[in-house]
Each structure stands twice: as C-alpha cells, then as structure tokens.
Amino acid sequence: MADIHQVNDLVSIERQGDIALVCIDNPPVNATGQQVREGLQQAIERLNAEGTAGVIAIHAAGRTFVAGADIREFGKPPQPPALPDVFNVIEDSEIPVIAVMHGTALGGGFELGLATHARVGIEGLRVGLPEINLGLLPGAGGTQRVPRLAGIPMALDMALSGRMVGAKEALEKGLIDRLETGDPREVALKAAQDVLNGTLATRRTCDLDTPKDDAALDDTAAMLKKKQAHLFSPHKIVEAVRASYLPRAEGLKVERQAFIDSMDTPQRAGMIHAFFGERAVSNIPEAKGDTRPLDRVGVIGGGTMGSGIATSCLLAGIPVTLVEVAQDGLDRGVATITKNIDGAVSRGKLPADKRDAVLGMLSPSLEMEALADVDLVIEAVFEQMDVKKEIFTKLDAICRDGAILASNTSYLDVNEIAACTARPQDVLGLHFFSPAHVMRLLEIVQGEKTAADVLATGFALAKKLKKVGVLAQVCDGFIGNRILAHYGKTASYLVLDGASPQQVDDALEGFGFAMGPHKVGDLAGLDIGWMTRKRKAATRDPDERYAGDVADRICENGWFGRKTGKGYYLYDSGAPVPNPEVAKIIDDVRSDKGISPRDFTDQEIVDRYMTAMISEAARVVGDGTAKRPVDVDMVFLFGYGFPRFRGGPLHYADTIGAGELVARIETYAKEDPHYWQVPPILKKMAQDGGKFADLN
Ligand code: CAA
DSSP states (O other): OOEEEESSSSEEEEEETTEEEEEEOOTTTTOBOHHHHHHHHHHHHHHHHHOOOSEEEEEEOSSOSOOOBOGGGTTSOOOSSOHHHHHHHHHHOSSOEEEEEOSEEETHHHHHHHHSSEEEEETTOEEEOGGGGGTOOOOSSHHHHHHHHHOHHHHHHHHHHOOEEEHHHHHHTTSOSEEEOSOHHHHHHHHHHHHHTTSSOOOOGGGSOOOOOHHHHHHHHHHHHHHOTTOSHHHHHHHHHHGGGSOHHHHHHHHHHHHHHHHTSHHHHHHHHHHHHHHHTTOSGGGSSOOOOOSOEEEEOOSHHHHHHHHHHHHTTOOEEEEOSSHHHHHHHHHHHHHHHHHHHHTTSSOGGGHHHHHHTEEEESOGGGGTTOSEEEEOOOSOHHHHHHHHHHHHHHSOTTOEEEEOOSSSOHHHHHHTSSOGGGEEEEEEOSSTTTOOEEEEEEOTTOOHHHHHHHHHHHHHTTOEEEEEESSTTTTHHHHHHHHHHHHHHHHHHTOOHHHHHHHHHHHTOSSOHHHHHHHHOHHHHHHHHHHHGGGOOTTSOOOOHHHHHHHHTTOOBGGGTBSSEEOTTSSOEEOHHHHHHHHHHHHHHTOOOOOOOHHHHHHHHHHHHHHHHHHHHHTTSBSSHHHHHHHHHHHSOOOGGGOOHHHHHHHHOHHHHHHHHHHHHTTOTTTOOOOHHHHHHHHHTOOGGGGO
C-alpha cells in the first residue's frame, strides 16, 4: 500500500522512505487556486516540522504541470495565503525541495519551480511568464528569480514577450537543471533519489545575485516609453526586474506592489476578458456534438483568399484540392500557396524539413469533378451572387452525399446560396479574414437550414486551423463587416467636418489600434471600397449622409493606397507621409458641400468612432446576428486589430456605461438623426443599469 496522505482535496503527500512526493491534482491545468496554495504551504511546513524526509519533490497530475495562478480569482478579494508567501516557504525549506515539471509551466506555475532548489523538466516542457498577455506581470517572484538564474536580458525577454521557452533553451539558460523523459511521478522519484545521493545539486535561487546589466534595463525602458507608452504593465516589469538587484524581501515588495497596481487597471480586466472570451466563443451547444470528417478539403479559387485558406488547411495537415477555371489562375494560386508556406518556414512556423511534404498535400486541378470525394468545399471566388449560385449548383451535382459546401462570402446571403442546392442542410458560410493563413478569426455563418453537425464541423475546422471560430447569423456583412460598414462612415464624416485623415488615424492609434482607418484603407486598397460604393449606389438610402466623397475622388485619380504608392498617404520613402493632394481634395469637397470645418479634439474623435462602433455592435447583439456580446468582442480582437487590452467593443462599452453612451448618441443625433440612433438594447440598459457583460 502506498503511503499517501491528502493534505486537502488538491494536494497530497506520498512517502517513499526518505522521499516525500508532493502532488498537485487540480484539473484541467493545475492552477494555483486558494486550495492549492494552502495545500502546498501546509505540505512543506508539515514535512519540515516532522523532519523525517530527506528531500521533497513536487510534481503535478494530468496533462500539465501548473499553468499559473487561477485567473478566475483575479479581480476578486485575495484569499490567503498569497502565492509569493507560499513560494518563500518553499525556498526557505530546510529540507531540499525540487520541482518536476511537464507540459506547460506558466506564470505562477513556473514561479513555483523557480522557488524550489532544483528543477527537472520532462521532454516537451515549455516554461513561460505570460502574465503580460493578461495585463499583468509575474507576481510570485518571476521578476526576481529569473534574472538570478538566467540574467536580466532573458528575464526581460520572457516577461515582456510572454513567449513560451522550450525545454532545451530553458536548460541552456539555466532555468532548469535537467531534462528527462518519462512519467512525472517516476521522474520525481528518481530525481529525489539523486538529491539524496548527491548527484543532483540543490541551491536557493535567491541566494544568487542578479548579474548587473543596467544597459539592458535602461535600453528596454527607453524602448517601451517610445513604443508602448499606452500600456501599463510592461513598464512595471522593467521596474520589478531592476529590483532583483536588491535582497529578496525588498525585491519581492517592489514586484508585489507593481502586480497589485497592474491588477487594478482596466487593461487587466480587458485582457482577461480576451483570454476567457477566446475560449467562450466555442463553448456553446452549436459548437459541440457530432461532427463530419475533415480529411480532405476542396478550395475553389486561387486568389488571395482561396490561397490563404488552402495554406491554412495545409499547415494544419489537411490535404487540399485547389480548383481554378484557367491554367494561369491555377498557377498563380499554387505560386501564392508556395510563397505562403515558404513564409511559414522562414517565420519558424513550419520546420524546413516539412515544407515539401506539406506542399505535397496540395492537388491543383482545373476540373470541379476533382472535388467529388472531398469532405468539405470552401468556395472563395469573387463576390457575385450569380457566380456563386452557378458554382453551388455544380457542387451539388458533383460532391458526394454528406460533403459540406461552404462559401467564404463576406456579406452575401448564405440562404440564397444554399437554396440553389438540393442539400441546404449541408451549406454554411465560413468567412475567413485576409491573410487567411495568418488572421485567426473565422466567422461561422449559420444558414436557416444548416444541420447541427455541419455547424459543429465548422467549429471543429476552426480548432484544427488554430482559429477562433465565432457563430454568426446571416445578414449583410455578418458580425464584423456589418459593424465596420457602419462605424467606418464616422471616420469619413470626421474628415468632412474638419479633422484630417492623419489626425483621425493618430487619435485612434493613441486609443490602441495598430493602424488608423485611413492607413488600413491604403493597405487594403481603396479601390475595394470604391467598387462596393459604386455597386450599392443604386440602392443607397437617400436619407443617409454620403460618406464616400473624399475617397471617391482619391480613387478617381487612380490612387488606391500602398499598391499604387499613393492614397491618403504617400509611400515613396517607406513610412507613410500625408498626401498633400488629398488635403486639397478635402478642401474642395467641403466647399462644394458648404461645410465650414471645425476643430475636433483627439478625445472627440475616439468618442464618436467608438460610439458608432458600439451602436452597431449593440444592434448586432440585439437582433441575434451575434449570440452574445463576447462573440462581437472576439470578432474585433481577432479579425479587426481591436486593442486587446480594451477587451473588445462591448467590453469597452461597459467601462463607459450605457447611460453615457445614450447621452452621446443623443447629442450627436442633433447633427445627424439618421445616422445616430440609440439601439433599443442600449436604451434598456441605460434605464435598468444593465451591462453587456450580463448578456454573456
Ligand atoms: N486559471 C484558470 N483557468 C485556466 C487557466 C488559469 N491559469 N489556464 C487555463 N484555464 C482553463 C481554461 O479557461 C480552460 O477552461 P474551459 O475548459 O472551461 O474553457 C481550461 O483551463 C483549458 O485551457 P485551454 O483550453 O487553454 O487548454 P490548452 O491545453 O489549449 O492550453 C494552457 C493550456 C497553455 C495552459 C493555456 O490554458 C494557457 O495559456 N493558460 C493561461 C496560462 C497563464 O496565463 N498563466 C499565468 C496566469 S497569471 C499568474 O500566474 C500570475 C502570477 O504570476 C501569480
């Protein structure tokens, strides 16, 4: 009978002679919630008080060592014992303590290892300090112990990038002492014996001094001031790592204060919303249940989108049949896919020796009949309903029974497409975002007749492709493009009324967008919006203020943005410079329309832009196009470059409050009552004191 004693439900001690194995068993990822902290502290204190063990080895059950603090506890009143105190108890233990880590030892989990007296990694281990992705910093000694073991540059790199460090690198850098293979408990037993027989050395990390490197600290602080002034925790990370020159107690005090200050910021709340939101989008009944096979995918169209989709499937190990109508189009598609795959190799996303095998899974064809046996077809041809209908009619005749037929349309009616087949239950929309092998968003569009297992297969595909699948209902533009079509007009109205395109871009970049809307337009190609405006001209709402005057005139000059070297900006010398001829166009449009320009503050620009975005996002939730506010938020984070630290448009809306948003809309409506209308859902929230978070 093994001598196992439960300290509490989640932590146990197993005695094997002089060895004490302490096991953490808190599925799914062994997070250090209150019970784990308490159990660990009690285990170490008890073993020290008994004094009968010669060594203590901590290991964890299940798929991974400890993945960090329990994120669900953040924002709630802290429950003792605090993690840094538990780790000090471990570090101060008279009996040597070692950690045996497998899977992913992240944040507080890695910091647990750092506080022990020797670390053994199991092959495949990855360690990291990902707290920065949650708006935080390592708060349980990571900023104090990593620099002591691996130096300041490594500590800054890990804490500021949040990247996972592989076992080999961790060993080279001195973050772990040994790399083994095998079952964590068995490895723990063996390593503990080695401590007893003197072949595995132990020492307290905080007995070491951090090697001085003021230059690394100063350079990083200066770089962050320039590049990440709007973020809170990165600057605190440098401060805390600098404090690792101090004795343990003083350094940990600086780290603790920085951690508490970060915890109090809205950035932390936004990023934690993003963490759980990414997982919540597929935590719905529609994403679960039986799925259909996904062993071979067909892609129709070798343009940018089709090639990106094919690349994404190939990188996920799914063989692809690519169909184009003409040889030159097919050749272009194959060339783009090859370029994409080579790019993945050079970015380190695909091992070079796998390149040829991945490309070998691509079968190009000029015949639709080549799709007879595929499990899923994704049509990615241009946005014209009659062309799509012709393709789906053919697919219906060619594809095997049960094959799923998907359209990558970005706004067309999926029900109308489905209706031209005899199998509307097998049809859905799979809306990828360009570049499709890079962007993580996938809108999964449910048609009226889409079968449950077809929808669930859409989510299974998203998972395979490592994308964030979000359920959307049919409407013009689905979730993202419908909202974009609405708030995009605000940027144009702001320019018509007095702001410059550069001021609008700068204000929104200051808010946190990677690029302002005019720079995005230049990048995507201004001709795309121009074509859409021309196509929709006949059906334009006569009461709506036209937003396209300036952009139309820019396009009439043949200036389509980056690809022509000229758009809102000039791109001759690399960095974009405002195009002076656009300023002239704006002046002309204003005088033609009798507009007297006025000044806008950057705050006003952000307020109007965000209020427009939130308004349409609220309508999208109100009419059920998106299931919940969190779905809209994730669409924007993963498809539209919305700043992650703001959590998404509707998370951000809650930080402003429905009352204030309604008041803003009513004020703006005095100028343009057609565009600025209070969404019913927002009005109700303002009356009841509700929040979007209540609807998640
Ligand atoms: N706390 C609470 N729950 C967590 C968690 C954590 N630290 N990490 C993961 N989970 C939950 C997820 O929400 C998910 O729950 P559901 O099944 O209910 O959706 C479940 O565990 C499984 O997670 P994943 O779906 O992400 O599983 P995966 O195998 O794809 O990835 C992982 C595993 C790499 C550990 C990933 O979950 C991850 O990156 N977790 C976060 C790690 C992290 O940020 N740690 C730092 C925490 S902050 C900290 O530690 C502060 C400090 O210094 C004291």
